[in-house]
Amino acid sequence: MSDAQLLAAVKSALNITGTYQDAALTEYIKEVKEFLSDAGVSETIMQSDAITGIVTRGVSDLWNYGAGGADLSPYFMKRATQLALKGGGSSG
Numbered sequence: 001m002s003d004a005q006l007l008a009a010v011k012s013a014l015n016i017t018g019t020y021q022d023a024a025l026t027e028y029i030k031e032v033k034e035f036l037s038d039a040g041v042s043e044t045i046m047q048s049d050a051i052t053g054i055v056t057r058g059v060s061d062l063w064n065y066g067a068g069g070a071d072l073s074p075y076f077m078k079r080a081t082q083l084a085l086k087g088g089g090s091s092g
Helices: 003-013 022-038 051-061 072-088
Strands: none
Touching: 003 022, 003 051, 022 051, 022 072, 051 072
């Protein structure tokens, strides 16, 4: 899945329209993907459609307009662990 496709999928899932928030969303997406990669999620999974839901959840968890209380949800952490354990090829 390309970065543009992932951005569009995240925006759709979060019901965000227009392009005003694209820069912020793109940074959150990068941060979530970096977290998942560092957690051991394989590159195969990172490039697949399977990543859409967990990235959306992570972006939603971090999206608080800078209120300082960003934290990743228990669901996000459980799903990240599942994906890391799932394998699917080289982790980079």
